[in-house]
Amino acid sequence: MNRKTKWFSLSAVIIALIAVMLVSAFPHQQIATAGIDNGYTGKQAKYVFFFIGDGMGMPQVNAAEIFKGTLESDNKMHKGKLxxxxxxxxxxxxxxSNNTFITESAAAGTALATGQKTNNDILGMDATKTVKLKTMAELAKEKGxxxxxxxxxxxDHATPGAFYAHEPTRKNYYEIGLALANSGFNYFAGGGLLAPTGPKQDKPSVFDLAKNNGYKVVNTQEEFNNLSNQDSKVFAIAPKLAAEAAMPYDIDRGSGQVTLADFTKxxxxxxxxSQGFFMMVEGGKIDWxxxxxxAATTVRDILAFDDAINEALKFYAKHPNETLIIVTGDHETGGMTIGFAGTEYETFFSKINKQDLSFEEFDKKIKTYRETVGAQYANxxxxxxxxxxxxxxxxxxxxDKTRLNDALAASMVEPKKRTKDPNSSLLYGNYEPFSVTVTHILNQKAGIGWTTYAHTGVAIPVYAQGIGSELFQGYYDNTDIAKKIMNIMGVKQ
Incomplete structure (x- = not known):
C-alpha cells in the first residue's frame, strides 16, 4: 500500500469515527430527521390554527369518543366521533426530548413551536441554554x-410560553410574563399569570407593563363580550380562575362561564x-x-377542547382554500389505557358519567374534613x-373498602407532614391519597387503567385538515410538525 492510499484509508477511518461520535452525541437529532420530507411548494396558508391537547395521547382521544358515544346512545358499541x-x-x-425519551411540556412545546429539540425544562432555547430559537408565531408576526x-x-405555562418566550427554565414565570408583554402578539387569552410581580412579589406588574405596551387587559364577562376587531392587542383572562391561575376544569364549570371555545371564537x-393569522390553542388541563x-375530568376537557376546534372548523368552512388546522398532543400523560384486569374485555363508561366534580374540587372537601374531623375521628x-x-x-x-380506608388514613395527615414513603408515592403520586383512590376505583370499574402520575414516551396522533394538510400523513418527529407548518405558512427561521 503506497503512502497516498494509506492517507486516504486513514482519512476514511477518521471521518467514520467523527460520524460515530456525532451520532452518539446527538442521537435524537438523527432520529428526528431521518427520511422525512417536509418540503412544500403549494399555495401558502393564510390562516393557521394549531391545537395542542397537552397530555392527549391516543388513549385519551379514544376514551373521549367512547364517552361521547355513551352520552349519545344507549347502544354500548356506539362511538361518538370528535x-x-x-x-x-x-x-x-x-x-x-433531546435528553430523554419521556419529554415534559417545555421541551415538547419548544419542538412543536420551533422545529428544534431541547432538553427537558428548557423553554424556547437550545440544549446549551445559549441560543434563542425563533418560533413559528414570531415568524408569522414578522411576516405581517x-x-x-x-x-x-x-x-405563562410551558406550552403557550414556548411560542413567545426564551428561558433556560420553564419556571421563570415572571420573565415569561415579560416576554408576553413585549411580544407584540395580538391576542392572549384564557388563564392568568402565575407570577405577575415576580416570585417575591416585588417586581413591576406584568399586567401594567402589558398595558403600557398597548394591550387591553380584560377579566370580566362584560369586557370580554365588548372586545372588537378594533382592539389590536388584547390580553383576555377568564373571569373565574381555579388553582394555579387556570380556568376551571370543564366538569366544574358553572353555567354561563366562558369556555375555551369562547376564547377561540x-x-x-x-x-x-387581510394578512391572515396564526393561532395556537392549548387544552392544557387534559394533562393536569x-x-x-x-378519567371523567379528562374526557370532559377533551370534549371542551373539541368544541374549540369546532369553532375553527366553522371558520374553515368559509375559507377552505386558505386555512390549515392541525390538532395534536405534546405527549401522553398518565399511561392511560382502555382495559383493566377486573373488567377483562368489557367497558362501562356510563360509570364515569356519574362523576360530577373534578379531583381538584373533591380535594377541597377532603381538606375541610381533615381540618374539622381529624385523623382520630375519620370514618x-x-x-x-x-x-x-x-x-x-x-x-x-x-x-375497595380496604383501599379506601388506607387512603383516607393517609389523607388525614397534613401534606407537609407526610413522609416520603416510596410505596405511598407509587400508590398516590403527589396527589391526595383518598381522592386518587376514589377515581382509580371508579375508573377501574369503567374499564380504564393508568400506569403513572407522570408522562409516557408513546407516539402521539396528528390530525390535519386544509391547505397543505397532506404533509401530515405518515410517521415523523414532533420537530417535523413545526417544519411542515412553517413551510406551509411560508416562513423560514
Missing amino acids: GFTVFPHQGMQTTH MKVGIVSNVSI KGIDLLDN SSHAND LNDWLPILANEFGLTDITDY
Missing part, C-alpha cells in the same frame, strides 16, 4: 400575520384580517387531570353517601 378525529389526513409523531395564543391553563373575530388519573362511613352522590360509587366491595 370534530378532529374525522380530519382527512392523519399521522403519528414521536415526542422524545396577526398572532393569538390561547390556553385554559396560565398563559373571540380570537378568530379579533385576528381576522391525566396526571391525577381522573369511611362518613364518605359513602358522598361517593354515591358525586361519583356514583355504590357497588363498593370489601377490597
Whole structure:
C-alpha cells in the first residue's frame, strides 16, 4: 500500500469515527430527521390554527369518543366521533426530548413551536441554554400575520410560553410574563399569570407593563363580550380562575362561564384580517387531570377542547382554500389505557358519567374534613353517601373498602407532614391519597387503567385538515410538525 492510499484509508477511518461520535452525541437529532420530507411548494396558508391537547395521547382521544358515544346512545358499541378525529389526513409523531425519551411540556412545546429539540425544562432555547430559537408565531408576526395564543391553563405555562418566550427554565414565570408583554402578539387569552410581580412579589406588574405596551387587559364577562376587531392587542383572562391561575376544569364549570371555545371564537373575530393569522390553542388541563388519573375530568376537557376546534372548523368552512388546522398532543400523560384486569374485555363508561366534580374540587372537601374531623375521628362511613352522590360509587366491595380506608388514613395527615414513603408515592403520586383512590376505583370499574402520575414516551396522533394538510400523513418527529407548518405558512427561521 503506497503512502497516498494509506492517507486516504486513514482519512476514511477518521471521518467514520467523527460520524460515530456525532451520532452518539446527538442521537435524537438523527432520529428526528431521518427520511422525512417536509418540503412544500403549494399555495401558502393564510390562516393557521394549531391545537395542542397537552397530555392527549391516543388513549385519551379514544376514551373521549367512547364517552361521547355513551352520552349519545344507549347502544354500548356506539362511538361518538370528535370534530378532529374525522380530519382527512392523519399521522403519528414521536415526542422524545433531546435528553430523554419521556419529554415534559417545555421541551415538547419548544419542538412543536420551533422545529428544534431541547432538553427537558428548557423553554424556547437550545440544549446549551445559549441560543434563542425563533418560533413559528414570531415568524408569522414578522411576516405581517396577526398572532393569538390561547390556553385554559396560565398563559405563562410551558406550552403557550414556548411560542413567545426564551428561558433556560420553564419556571421563570415572571420573565415569561415579560416576554408576553413585549411580544407584540395580538391576542392572549384564557388563564392568568402565575407570577405577575415576580416570585417575591416585588417586581413591576406584568399586567401594567402589558398595558403600557398597548394591550387591553380584560377579566370580566362584560369586557370580554365588548372586545372588537378594533382592539389590536388584547390580553383576555377568564373571569373565574381555579388553582394555579387556570380556568376551571370543564366538569366544574358553572353555567354561563366562558369556555375555551369562547376564547377561540373571540380570537378568530379579533385576528381576522387581510394578512391572515396564526393561532395556537392549548387544552392544557387534559394533562393536569391525566396526571391525577381522573378519567371523567379528562374526557370532559377533551370534549371542551373539541368544541374549540369546532369553532375553527366553522371558520374553515368559509375559507377552505386558505386555512390549515392541525390538532395534536405534546405527549401522553398518565399511561392511560382502555382495559383493566377486573373488567377483562368489557367497558362501562356510563360509570364515569356519574362523576360530577373534578379531583381538584373533591380535594377541597377532603381538606375541610381533615381540618374539622381529624385523623382520630375519620370514618369511611362518613364518605359513602358522598361517593354515591358525586361519583356514583355504590357497588363498593370489601377490597375497595380496604383501599379506601388506607387512603383516607393517609389523607388525614397534613401534606407537609407526610413522609416520603416510596410505596405511598407509587400508590398516590403527589396527589391526595383518598381522592386518587376514589377515581382509580371508579375508573377501574369503567374499564380504564393508568400506569403513572407522570408522562409516557408513546407516539402521539396528528390530525390535519386544509391547505397543505397532506404533509401530515405518515410517521415523523414532533420537530417535523413545526417544519411542515412553517413551510406551509411560508416562513423560514
